[in-house]
Amino acid sequence: MTLAGYACDPARSRGRRYPQAAAPTRTEFQRDRDRIVHSTAFRRLVYKTQVFLNHEGDLFRTRLTHSLEVAQLARSIARALDLNEDLVEATALAHDLGHTPFGHAGQDALDECMAAHGGFEHNLQSLRVVDELEERYPDYNGLNLSFETREGILKHCSLSNARRLETLEPGGVGRRFIDGRQPSLEAQLCNLADEIAYNAHDIDDGVRSGLISLAQLEEVPLCEEFRVEALAAHPHLMGRRLLFETIRRMLSAQVFDVIDATRLAIALARPVDVEQVRQMPALVRFGEPMRERSTTLKRFLRLNLYRHPQVAQTTDCARQVVRELFAAYMSDGAQMQAGFAARPGRPRAVADYIAGMTDRFAAREHERLTGQRLLDLSRPEHAG
Ligand code: MG
DSSP: OOOOTTSOOGGGOOOBSSOOOOOSSSOHHHHHHHHHHTSHHHHHGGGSBSSSOGGGOTTSOBHHHHHHHHHHHHHHHHHHTTOOHHHHHHHHHHTTTTOOTTHHHHHHHHHHHTGGGTOOOHHHHHHHIIIIIOOOOSSSSSOOOBHHHHHHHOOOOOHHHHHHHHHHSTTSTTHHHHHTOOOOHHHHHHHHHHHHHHHHHHHHHHHHTTSSOHHHHTTSHHHHHHHHHHHHHOTTOOHHHHHHHHHHHHHHHHHHHHHHHHHHHHHHHOOOSHHHHHHSOOOOOOOHHHHHHHHHHHHHHIIIIITOHHHHHHHHHHHHHHHHHHHHHHHOGGGSOHHHHTSSSHHHHHHHHHHTOOHHHHHHHHHHHHSOOOSOOSOOOOOO
8 A cells, every 4th residue: 555645644643542552463544444343333234224224125225335335435546546545444434333223314313302412413423432332442432443533433523512522632533623624535535435325326226126217317417427328338238237337337437536636636735744634625526517416416316215205204203213212211211221221311321322223123122112113124025
């Protein structure tokens, strides 16, 4: 791995909250990646929803496969830009660890429940998972990751939460939200790779589920351009293979676009190290035409998939499950696992407990506590 001067160098890491001797064979960021892969929260991602609930079909993306796709895209781009591949991999694999069950519906419901208790933000929760909630080491909570990986994990944060973080860890990962600064290029890259990944796989899952038709996609310029290109190269291509070839070409074009636009931005800004990167505007970017086409695609997915009546129906149920779980544990904390029940500050303990649940555990707990079965997650089916 060749590292550019503006990349994060593990030998010059800002270090861990609890200092540790260097590992004999691995860099600090490889070590972070390995800690994340071995964590409990990482294994739970396989049973957490991205857009579709876990029971709706075995072939849809889960948060685990999504995280792997983000890591793959981010590594490809990192290699071309001489950024740190190990750091982008660690960050990408951890970026969704704080997600609640049932995707955005679960997060919104939990945020509403926590409105009077400091709210709930999934990015901040991902940081909480690696800083506090994982229990793997004898001497401290959390995974004790390096500053650079934690910086990448906290990709958004409200000002009030940033101030709270700043009092606990002066000059730490909350600081840039107060100062209006950027994170490392590796962190910026994971953010954009996340967007590229879900735009592509949500088209795939949307068509697979039957909620989006191939005809509808012809109205989306980014998809249509590469469908035409794929057909020009393979005139007899149709159906699923045509869709895959379209998405494959679309992904490649976006990756090359980010590499070209970012190289140009770096060449103009000429940061000599990551400290300078942090003082500059965001340098990892799409070129303007691709940015516009990506925004159009996102709007299309929002209107036609995320707000599809069939998706909305299950997400309404999911919201109800989270709200009623929250109420049940607030009134009787002993219904939670002992470690959570014993914690002072019940609302945050309840939020942490619910946020850690998989889709099916949350549905079963809801049924146990209310006697109602709102979501039947017992019969996984093979779809498409
Ligand atoms: Mg994501």
